[in-house]
Amino acid sequence: MRTSSSQATITAWWASHIHAARCAGDLVLLDTRSDAYLHVPDPEHRLELVDLQGVRAPAAYIEQLAVAGLLTSEPFRGRRPLPDAPRRSQQGKLTIAALRDAVRLIATLKDVGDVSLGSCLAKRALRPRPDQAPSPDAAVAVFALALPFIKGQGACLWRCAVLDDVIDRAGGYADWVFGVRLWPFSAHCWLQIGDAVLDDDPDRISLYSPILAI
Known part of the structure; x- marks a missing residue:
């Protein structure tokens, strides 16, 4: 029996603003341009992720993804690898x-404006990753002391933005x-160095499938 062209399996590449994760058997896509998520059901497991770059699927599926503007002709090489799941929480050292x-941080929190995924991506794009960085212990301690006074502490994006700035x-x-x-x-976000999460609990983070690292 011959396979029709619509059933032939091919590989296509995600557009630079599209990120994908396998979650509960299906796919979830993140569009960083619109800050929107898309659930793609895959009950027959026809969609296979190719590293972080693309997807392998029957041609009919690929055509639908292309029509939706989710694909490009070449793989985008600027994606940062996703870190392994954290196994511990980073504990800050309490000092004078x-x-x-922390008092200074609390006094400046009112100057922190609205935070969006787009603003975070733009800020990170202008910030080089150092070859060596100091221990985050002091920054985590300052953040922990200031946390009860952070008005947006329930919003993970805003909370991460404050700690990232520290x-x-x-x-x-x-x-x-x-x-x-x-x-x-x-959807959730957190800051992580190696196997340590800086602003959350590893058990809660284990409930989430990483989709993007910046």
């Missing part, structure tokens, strides 16, 4: 200096990781 810096001022750098889950759908 941390207390002083780390940046100290000359450090952390991976900013975005994750998704289904049933019910939820």
